[in-house]
């Protein structure tokens with residue numbers, strides 16, 4: 001800085017110009033390169049660098065912050081210019097995974113020498129003073145380009161006030177294991193293939209309850225930046241968490257619960273290849289085995305001597321239920337008089353020890369529908385449900401006796417996109433379409449519960465019919481959202497986490513309704529959120545994503561402003577409450593600027609979404625053909641599924657802005 005000052009250069013623009021001049025001179029009079037140096041003239045990453053003026057992601061990040069963390073206007077979160085993304089360590093027992101202790105940091109990614117930045121070699125040839133300046137400029141560019149916009153889905157407390165000032169505290173504190181719904185996240189290590197492609201881990205875990213997604217994005221002016229999304233859950237398991245540990249924090253409390261006469265479900269949800277089966281149904285370390293060990297230990301105790309364990313195992317494949325323990329016999333789900341879901345015809349076997357259970361599982365698992373997709377060579381193509389039932393020992397071999405306790409493990413088939421499937425046959429496509437359809441229905445039910453709708457469309461699919469027990473009534477549920485850590489899956493990861501966030505909201509609803517309802521209400525609607533509760537998800541980007549000199553009106557010239565307006569206007573308008581009118585003039589400039597930048601952010605996100613929508617629409621319209629109805633239908637379901645995700649994203653952006661409006665109004669008060 002001081003050096004620049006002595007040259008009479010005071011603004012950043014001037015500094016950039018000086019630097020460009022130096023670079024230009026350098027190009028005219030190149031410094032001879034050593035023969036060992038690569039020629040990067042056709043290196044695409046360098047080309048991008050030259051065009052955008054950015055450093056490649058492989059380059060080392062700057063070593064200082066340009067600005068101090070911005071004072072947080074509302075105490076929620078702040079925009080930081082982060083020099084480094086936190087590192088995590090990878091450990092894995094799977095053969096597909098990298099050996100332990102390989103850094104997954106973005107700044108020092110797991111790369112062989114072939115992945116080093118081309119700049120490193122070139123820069124070493126430059127005179128010291130130029131290198132110094134180059135470094136300085138790189139730092140500035142990096143700060144400009146890699147601004148991390150924190151998009152924190154912070155919680156509001158029951159009074160609608162931000163609770164995220166406790167975020168750090170929350171991220172360190174373990175959660176209560178005995179909640180009605182627990183929502184946890186498990187992140188798998190980078191796979192061998194991903195490491196070979198020099199993919200980076202973009203989902204750092206912070207503490208025990210927080211996960212970030214550092215989503216790479218591109219501004220309208222083509223500069224790249226990273227948008228950081230932050231999610232808090234009951235537990236977040238990093239790559240080095242073992243199934244044993246995850247069991248203690250997820251299924252183990254459910255085992256205790258069913259011995260008290262309850263129904264419980266533990267299910268894994270996530271993108272294909274993200275580790276659902278590894279978590280739930282691994283033949284050696286799957287949660288079901290660990291639960292069985294505890295169940296049989298408990299059954300040994302005199303107080304539970306009157307109970308015995310039974311097992312049932314079935315799958316939902318292509319919208320049909322099949323008994324995995326009875327030659328894939330077709331089954332039917334019905335509701336009994338008490339609105340309990342009963343799987344008619346399901347074969348149940350009495351088991352006396354863990355080895356019985358393992359044998360039965362192995363038998364059933366062999367006939368489970370699996371296949372190979374572009375994303376996972378051994379992909380589950382069905383939703384598998386294993387039930388362990390506790391029945392009175394006195395009932396002998398009578399199967400019709402109602403269980404006293406029931407624990408279900410559900411390994412959902414992976415959500416996937418057409419692109420994940422690669423070149424696959426029609427059968428795989430149809431399977432994928434059916435999987436997506438049932439997961440869409442599940443999402444719809446979660447959304448309906450979330451919005452306190454009178455009708456929850458559980459009947460929309462077999463999956464939701466079967467899962468109904470897990471969301472209403474006297475039951476406990478643990479959802480494990482599994483995510484892949486790599487950059488190319490960032491969109492999937494965000495979808496999974498948003499989805500899990502919705503389930504988490506149901507849990508919050510449970511708290512609000514149970515505190516106000518009658519005892520009966522509490523039993524029957526424990527999971528339905530109170531309509532008076534403020535939305536508890538809020539993003540709090542605190543800085544403009546567009547540079548200050550960018551004209552706001554340029555945004556309005558972009559493709560989809562009208563749609564955005566319509567979308568925003570579609571929801572009930574927020575009118576400032578009367579009591580705020582007298583303090584109208586008390587907003588300070590920084591607060592207003594901050595809000596405006598939030599608004600820009602929202603417009604940009606919804607714009608991006610609308611562009612994606614248009615792309616999906618075009619693709620589906622172009623693919624319309626009467627020759628192959630199956631193919632057309634599968635593509636249509638893909639399109640619906642993609643559209644649903646995009647609309648979610650759009651709604652999240654709009655909701656976020658609406659939250660900000662409320663918050664700003666409250667703040668002023």
Ligand SMILES: Nc1ncnc2c1ncn2[C@@H]1O[C@H](COP(=O)(O)OP(=O)(O)OP(=O)(O)O)[C@@H](O)[C@H]1O
Pocket residue numbers: 091092093094096097187188189239270271272273274275276277278279376378379380381412413414415482
């Ligand atoms: N935490 C983990 N540690 C080590 N390996 C893992 C982990 N999670 C998943 N894997 C490995 O990743 C691969 C894919 O995992 P898995 O089959 O469990 O994914 P999935 O989510 O069930 O996929 P699909 O929905 O396609 O069935 C497997 O080879 C598995 O062993």
